[in-house]
Amino acid sequence: MQNQNQSFIQMLAQAIENEWNANDFYKRLGGDTSNRLFRDYIKHAEDDELNHYQMFQHLYFQLTGHYHEFEPDPVSYRSFEEGVIKAQKDEFEAAEMYRQMLFMIPTPMAYQPLFIAMTDEMEHATRFGTIYGRLK
Numbered sequence: 105m106q107n108q109n110q111s112f113i114q115m116l117a118q119a120i121e122n123e124w125n126a127n128d129f130y131k132r133l134g135g136d137t138s139n140r141l142f143r144d145y146i147k148h149a150e151d152d153e154l155n156h157y158q159m160f161q162h163l164y165f166q167l168t169g170h171y172h173e174f175e176p177d178p179v180s181y182r183s184f185e186e187g188v189i190k191a192q193k194d195e196f197e198a199a200e201m202y203r204q205m206l207f208m209i210p211t212p213m214a215y216q217p218l219f220i221a222m223t224d225e226m227e228h229a230t231r232f233g234t235i236y237g238r239l240k
Contacts, residue, residue: 112205112210118201119201120157121172123156126179126194129181129191133146133191134147136184137184142238145231145232146231148228149195167210188232189236191228191232192233195225195229196225198221205218206219
């Protein structure tokens with residue numbers, strides 16, 4: 105059980121970093137388009153990612169007694185289209201990771217933030233898929 109809790113904490117730390125980096129990524133990506141719908145979709149995801157970051161940091165604190173500290177790792181992309189494809193891929197991967205973490209939760213208080221983030225990530229993937237489809 106201790107190893108599973110440690111794995112959960114490690115995955116939670118990775119989630120915190122991913123959410124912070126996604127928020128930063130979407131701030132930049134949203135500035136790369138003049139399409140109002142695209143900007144609105146990206147801003148929605150950007151705001152959700154910040155909320156996920158905050159929820160996960162709070163959970164991490166509850167589990168460890170301290171916040172997770174890390175160096176941000178900005179996401180790079182060469183074009184708006186490449187950024188949209190990367191965003192959708194990352195959103196699918198995040199949803200899968202959160203689903204995996206749901207089966208490992210060490211405490212019931214972890215359920216709500218993981219479920220919220222998992223379902224939000226699926227929504228974001230749909231939004232990015234819509235953007236990509238409209239680019240073609």
